[in-house]
Amino acid sequence: xxxxxxxxxxxxxxxxxxxxLLCAQVLVTKEDFRDRGHYLNMKNCLEALLKNGIxxxxxxxxxxxxxxxxxTDNDELAGLVSSMLGVDRLIILSNVDGIFTGNPKExxxxxxxxxxxxxxxxxxxxxxxxxxxxxxGMLTKSKIAHKVAGLGIHVHIANGKTDGVLTKIxxxxxxxxHFLPKxxxxxxxxxxxxxxxxxxTAIVIDEGACKALLSEKPTSLLxxxxxxxxxxxxxxxxxxxxxxxxxxxxxxxxQFSSDKLEEMKTENRQKELVHxxxxxxx
Numbered sequence: 001x002x003x004x005x006x007x008x009x010x011x012x013x014x015x016x017x018x019x020x021l022l023c024a025q026v027l028v029t030k031e032d033f034r035d036r037g038h039y040l041n042m043k044n045c046l047e048a049l050l051k052n053g054i055x056x057x058x059x060x061x062x063x064x065x066x067x068x069x070x071x072t073d074n075d076e077l078a079g080l081v082s083s084m085l086g087v088d089r090l091i092i093l094s095n096v097d098g099i100f101t102g103n104p105k106e107x108x109x110x111x112x113x114x115x116x117x118x119x120x121x122x123x124x125x126x127x128x129x130x131x132x133x134x135x136x137g138m139l140t141k142s143k144i145a146h147k148v149a150g151l152g153i154h155v156h157i158a159n160g161k162t163d164g165v166l167t168k169i170x171x172x173x174x175x176x177x178h179f180l181p182k183x184x185x186x187x188x189x190x191x192x193x194x195x196x197x198x199x200x201t202a203i204v205i206d207e208g209a210c211k212a213l214l215s216e217k218p219t220s221l222l223x224x225x226x227x228x229x230x231x232x233x234x235x236x237x238x239x240x241x242x243x244x245x246x247x248x249x250x251x252x253x254x255q256f257s258s259d260k261l262e263e264m265k266t267e268n269r270q271k272e273l274v275h276x277x278x279x280x281x282x
Contacts, residue, residue: 060074078090092141114178148179151189156178162175
């Protein structure tokens with residue numbers, strides 16, 4: 001990987017130079033998305049490069065990445081960077097035309113041109129085969145696309161072998177599968193959504209808290225709504241939020257540690273355990 005990176009970025013530099021563009025290599029690990037400080041530093045770096053007309057070529061730093069903390073594939077990395085920068089759209093290129101109602105090789109399968117972020121799980125339609133050149137596959141692409149669309153970003157999955165595929169999509173032509181976005185999420189919520197791998201503890205909430213969080217009204221999670229904790233947490237930690245059946249509802253950043261939870265429950269005016277601004281629901 002260390003030797004290959006030199007050759008790879010040299011090739012990128014030569015190709016971009018033909019179009020009068022300068023590129024820069026940005027190597028990242030999953031840890032860079034977990035810590036808020038690292039996250040903001042990387043965001044500022046990428047925005048500065050773009051502001052100066054330099055194209056960032058982002059890739060995983062395979063030289064130092066630990067197996068347990070590696071990205072699923074570059075589709076996951078693309079989704080994380082897209083939501084970090086709050087881009088208008090993410091285009092994921094594949095070797096098929098998009099998501100189909102069955103195996104793309106079967107004649108009865110049809111291309112799904114549009115998918116709403118609220119649409120039910122599409123795993124039944126998607127082949128679990130992986131590319132010969134990567135760690136992921138269409139199933140991973142679909143999950144990333146659904147998550148990014150839920151953060152307010154248009155996502156397209158299209159065939160990279162189609163001539164002019166990028167210009168066609170950017171000009172508004174229908175190409176591949178388009179994931180329609182939800183209302184745009186705040187930068188804080190996007191960070192919380194991308195910090196899923198940080199969550200080592202789960203908070204189980206009662207039915208009343210569950211209904212409140214899932215309602216249309218912006219609601220914070222109060223201590224009184226917590227039934228139990230699976231593990232422990234510190235102030236400022238990212239935790240999973242589950243209902244009583246064990247379903248993961250979302251993620252949140254805590255405002256105090258778990259050892260203060262019982263004390264907080266007895267207060268008349270309770271401080272939010274997870275404030276709405278730091279709450280991301282699936």
